[in-house]
Amino acid sequence: MKFERHTHCSLGDRIKRFTTAFAALAFGAACSLTSSVQAAEDPWPHKPVTVIVPSAAGGSGDVLSRIVLSHLARATNANFVVDNRPGAAGNIGMAMVKRAAPDGYTLGYGNINTLAVNPSLFSKLPYDVQRDFVPVGRMFSIYNLLVVRGDSPIKNVAELIALAKKEPGKLSYAAAGTGSSGHMGGELFKKMAGIDVLFIPYNGDPPSLTDLAGGRLDYTFTNASVAWPLVKSGKLRALAITSRERIPLYPNLPTLDESGLKGYENVSWGGLVFPKGTPQPIVDRVSAALEKVLKSDALRKELTDANASVGTGTREEFARFVASEQKKWGGVIESAHIPKQN
Known part of the structure; x- marks a missing residue:
């Protein structure tokens, strides 16, 4: 015949075991509460931030954006991952920014074409600049030259x-x-x-x-x-x-403004936008960090070496600048009778 041995716990043992379990549970809850408080205080960034650049890798916008983003990453403790999405004059990439979740983990690179020219140039856009995006700041400006052949009599x-x-x-x-x-x-x-x-x-x-x-x-x-x-x-x-004032990199080149066309300016610029609905604290944090790094001598030198100038102004000034550029180039497109693109 087989016997089974049963172990009986005393009341003291059971109280001790319950007390130990409760203490462990309380400790776990406290840790969870601490983590929740920390997450609430610093909710961003907890993962890499995708930056959609609606142009091919290696282009001026891509190269200059990466220079600025490397400085911005250090200022925000974020990891920015560039995702190049060229096509349709930048409209494909900007449409992706519009559709992205507004959680602070998708940024878009917007420039003179996608934010200022395309709204008047295309008969239909897959995005609306004011309705679908939140401006962060202007990163840089680059300029064009008016050139003729070397042996031109002009x-x-x-x-x-x-x-x-x-x-x-x-x-x-x-x-x-x-x-x-x-x-x-x-x-x-x-x-x-x-x-x-x-x-x-x-x-x-x-x-x-x-x-x-x-x-x-x-x-x-x-x-x-x-x-x-x-x-x-x-x-x-x-x-x-084509800048309004002479550029230190080309000190001997006159501007078109100096050359008789008062007020002429044609600047290729690039900046950052978030999808509409991105939490305001995240927008404010990235915008403030960008404004700070743009004032650094290190970034200024890197952009100058790449034939560009640092962007200026606050997030609000960037929004006003985009609106003024839309009006300016919309007027040029209309007066030049440039046909709408599909």
Whole structure:
């Protein structure tokens, strides 16, 4: 016959065991409460932040954004992961930003095209700048050069305008695609100078500069960093820069404003936006950190070395700047009778 041994606990043992279990439970609850309080105090960031850049990797917007984001990461203790989403003049990437969860873990790179030009250039956009995005701040500005071929008889802006007026409809200029900053700058130049010239869109700056150097074009508005090596080599001649004031990197280049077109300015800029609905404390934190890093000498030097200038202003000023740029380029598109894009 088999016997089973039963163990009986005394009342004291049971009280001791209950007390131990309760203490463990209380400790766990206290730890959980502490973690909850810490999470409430510092809810962001707990995971990597995706930054959607609606252009190809290696382009100026991508490169400059990564420079700024590296400084912003240190200031916010965040890990920013760039996700390049080119296509449809940036509309594909911006639509992704719009659809992203507004939890602070998706940022968008918006620039002169996606935030200011496209609303007037396209018959239908998959996003609305004011309704779908929250501005964070402007990161940087880059400028275009007005250039002619190296052996051109045109030595300055006044001579170019005089020739265009003498031969209306005969001169041609190029830029990297319809709606690009070079195109918009060229149309603003036409409007302010009162000239009639032909615009020829190209698929990027390099092929247009090749044709310009070869004498197949009369002038072009193109990114300073792309054109400058050809200017230094003598293949092109820079007549002016499109900034309102002279740039330290090109101290001897006059502005178009100086050259007789008072008020002319064509700046390619880029900034950050959150999807609408992102918690305000997160927006404020990132915006304040961006404003701080943009004042650092280290970032200023890195951007200058990359042919760019640091952005300026607060989040509110960035919002007003975007609105003013929309109005400005919308007026240029209308006056130039540029057909709506689909």
